[in-house]
Amino acid sequence: MTTWSLQTAPELSDLQFEQWNKLLEARTGIQVAPHQRSFLQIQLSRRMRELGIKHYAQYYGQVSSGVQGMVEWSVLVDRLVVKETSFFRHRDSIEFVRRFLQNRINNQSLSDSFEVWSLGCATGEEPYSLAMVINDCFELAGLDPYHGITATDISQPALQSAREGIYGKRKLEPIATDEQARYFKPCDGERESYQIVDKLRDRVCFSHGNVLSVAEMPMVKMDIIFCQNVLIYFRRWRRREILNELATRLKPGGILMIGLGEMVDWTHPNLQRVADERVQAYVYV
Numbered sequence: 001m002t003t004w005s006l007q008t009a010p011e012l013s014d015l016q017f018e019q020w021n022k023l024l025e026a027r028t029g030i031q032v033a034p035h036q037r038s039f040l041q042i043q044l045s046r047r048m049r050e051l052g053i054k055h056y057a058q059y060y061g062q063v064s065s066g067v068q069g070m071v072e073w074s075v076l077v078d079r080l081v082v083k084e085t086s087f088f089r090h091r092d093s094i095e096f097v098r099r100f101l102q103n104r105i106n107n108q109s110l111s112d113s114f115e116v117w118s119l120g121c122a123t124g125e126e127p128y129s130l131a132m133v134i135n136d137c138f139e140l141a142g143l144d145p146y147h148g149i150t151a152t153d154i155s156q157p158a159l160q161s162a163r164e165g166i167y168g169k170r171k172l173e174p175i176a177t178d179e180q181a182r183y184f185k186p187c188d189g190e191r192e193s194y195q196i197v198d199k200l201r202d203r204v205c206f207s208h209g210n211v212l213s214v215a216e217m218p219m220v221k222m223d224i225i226f227c228q229n230v231l232i233y234f235r236r237w238r239r240r241e242i243l244n245e246l247a248t249r250l251k252p253g254g255i256l257m258i259g260l261g262e263m264v265d266w267t268h269p270n271l272q273r274v275a276d277e278r279v280q281a282y283v284y285v
Contacts, residue, residue, distance in 0.1 A: 010045065010054075010055075010056065011041070012037065012040065012041045012044070012056065016056050016057070016060075017032075017037055017040070019060060020032075020040060020044065020056070020060065021040075023060070023063075023064060024077075024080060025235075027073070027077070027212075028077060028080075028081065028154060028210065028212065029210075029211060029212040029233070029234050029238055030080070030081065030233045030234065031233065031234065031235060040080070043076075043079045043080055044056065044059065044076075046079075047059070047075070047076055047079065063076060074156065077154065077155070078155045078156065078157050078158070081154055081155055084122075085122040085123060085125045085126060085229075086125055086171070086174055087125045087128065087129050087171065087172065087174045087175050088129050088174045088175065089125070089126065089129075089174075089228075089229070090228060090259070090260075090279075091174075092278040092279050093226070093228060093257055093279050093281075094129050094130060094133055095133070096255075096257070096274075096276065096278075096279050096281060097116075097130060097133055097134070097224055097226075097255075097257070098133040098134075098136065098137060100224070100255055101114065101133075101134060101137045102137050102140075104223075105137060105138075105141045105143070109253075111223075111251065112146075113146050113147060113148065114134065114146065114147035114148075114223050115147070115148055115149075115150070115220065115221070115222045115223050115224075115251075116130055116134070116147065116148070116149045116150070116222065116223060116224040116225075116226065117149075117150045117151075117152070117220075117222045117224070117225045117226065117249070118130060118149060118150070118151040118152070118226045119152055119209075119211055119225070119226065119227045119230055119246075120152075120153055120211065120227070120228075120229065120230035121151035121152060121153045121158075121159075121162060121206065122153055122155070122158050122162070123158050123161045123162050124151065124161065124162030124163075124165060124196075124204070124206065125167075125171070126151075126226065126228070127149045127151035127162075127204050127206075128165065128183075128196050128200060128204065130149060130224075130226065131149055131200040131203050131204055132179055132182075132183050132200065134147055134149075134203075135183075135199070135200060135203075145199075145203065147203060148203060148204075148205065149203055149204045149205070150204075150205050150207065150220070150222075151204055151205065151206045151207070152206075152207050152208070152209030152211075153206075153208070153209065154208070154209070154210050154211070156208060159206045159207075159208060162204075162206050163201075163206050164195070165195050165196035165200075165201050166187055166193055166194070166195045166196075167184075167193070167194055167195075167196075168192060168193055168194075169192040169193075169194070172184065172194060180194075182197075183196060183197055183200055184196060184197065185197055211230060211234075211242060212238075212242075214242060214245045214246060214249075215245050219248075219249065220249065221249060221250065221251045221254070222249055222250055222251060222254055223250075223251055223253075223254045223255070224254065224255050224257065225246050225249065225250060225254070225255070225256045225257065226257045227242075227243075227246060227256070227257065227258050227259075228257065228258060228259040228262075229259050229262075230259075230262075231243075231258060231259070231262040231263055232259065232262055236263075239262070239263050239266070240263070240266055243256070243258070243263060243266055243268070244268065247268045247270060247271055247282075247284070250271075250284040251284065252284055252285075253283065253284060253285075254283070254284045255274070255281050255282070255283055255284075256271065256281065256282045256283075256284075257279065257280070257281045257282075258280050258281075258282075259280065260279070260280050261280070262280065263280075268282070270284055270285065271283065271284055271285065272285050
């Protein structure tokens, strides 16, 4: 073990904190609040130790220029972006999707396919939760499931984990027993690990995507756009830009779902907020 690895992490100066914060916001849109300064310092110093770099300025120069810098940036940003998630994290929002689809089926108002987009999907718990309730609706109606879920995130390692769809027993605690029985299978050779069944994994396409680049993504119209616990990390003007862009990607009658309180004063000429205090959802009218 080197002497450097035993040293206390150097303090980020005000200027260095501002410099790193600007780089993070420019590339991801995420702003580090002053009370999160220690988190930024810890993550930077840990990576610097691994590389044998002693000074923040040297590391900043490495990640902010050149092709190799972008490779290193992808490693660093995976440690800086928030990946806290869980199955059915906000059950009311997921159940709203169930009711929305069930009404579509009952009214025979489905289009050729039912398309869903989960932004900031992290390790996959959110899109798989959506896949469970959507599959429930199609099976209950006796219909062959003709739906797809696109799930995007900025973290490549998180996406790889999501594609595998393997979770420990504790991760399954928010899921009802009957849902666990129908949608998970025990992993061979892995104690208390369970994998999402193939019929759900086959319906979810995990792709790398930066929410700042929504305007550059293919213009695919969606029935549901699920963007919860994502906007809170951005400035208010950027939140509006993102929501305005997402609105253009809804089918007529489609739903944009965001987290409660993430953007309370946003309006759009083509969207109307749903009259349900349990969720913050907008319908394309």
